[in-house]
C-alpha cells in the first residue's frame with residue numbers, strides 16, 4: 001500500500017469508528033430522554049474534540065455535527081485555521097474549559113458560546129473581546145455565556161457559588177456584547193453527580209425566574225449524561241464516549 005492509500009484507509013477506518021460511536025451515543029441520549037419523559041430534541045449533543053485533530057472534527061462535520069466543544073484557546077485556534085481551508089459553513093465552537101482572562105480576547109473571536117464563565121473579571125474581559133470582534137467584523141452575534149456553577153459551593157475548585165449567581169447573571173445580561181444563556185456544571189470526580197445535578201436544577205429554576213432567556217443547562221459527560229438529562233440538561237458535553245480515550249498529556 002502506498003502512503004497515500006494508507007492515509008485514505010486510515011481516514012475511512014476513523015470515519016467508521018466515529019460514525020458507529022455517534023450512532024450509539026445518540027441512541028443513548030434518546031433512551032435517557034425517554035426514561036426522563038423528555039422530547040429527544042430537548043437535549044443536544046456537544047461533541048468534545050479537545051486533544052483530537054482537526055481531521056476528526058472534519059469527519060464529524062461530514063456526519064452532520066455542527067457544534068464542537070474545546071477547552072484550550074491555542075489548540076482551538078489552530079484547528080479553526082486548518083478547517084478554514086476546507087468548506088465548513090455553520091460550524092460553532094464552544095469553549096468549555098477553564099478560561100484565563102488573558103485568553104478572553106482571542107476566545108471572543110471564535111467562540112459561539114463560552115460555558116466556563118465564573119467571575120466578573122472574566123465577564124468584563126469577554127465583553128471587551130466580543131465588542132472588539134463585533135467591531136472588526138470577526139463575529140456578527142453577541143457571545144453566548146453560561147455561568148459555571150461550583151458543584152459544592154467550594155470556590156477553590158472553580159465555578160461561582162449559589163449566592164454569586166444573581167449578581168453575575170445581572171452583570172452578564174447587562175452587557176450588550178454578551179447573551180446570558182444559562183448554567184453549566186462539572187461534578188468533581190469525588191462527588192455524587194446525581195446530587196450535583198439536582199442542586200443545579202433548583203438553582204436553574206431560580207435563575208429562570210429572573211432571566212427566562214437563560215434556558216441552556218450544560219450538564220452531563222460520557223459517564224453521567226443519563227443523570228444530567230433526568231435533571232433537565234439541554235446540552236451534554238461528550239468526549240470519551242464519542243472520540244475514544246484522550247491521549248495522556250501533562251499540563
Ligand SMILES: *Cc1c(COP(=O)(O)O)cnc(C)c1O
Pocket residue numbers: 048050071096097186221222223237238239240241
Ligand atoms: C473534557 C471535558 C468533557 C468531556 O468529558 P468526557 O468524560 O470525556 O465525556 C466535558 N466537559 C468538560 C468541561 C471537559 O473539559
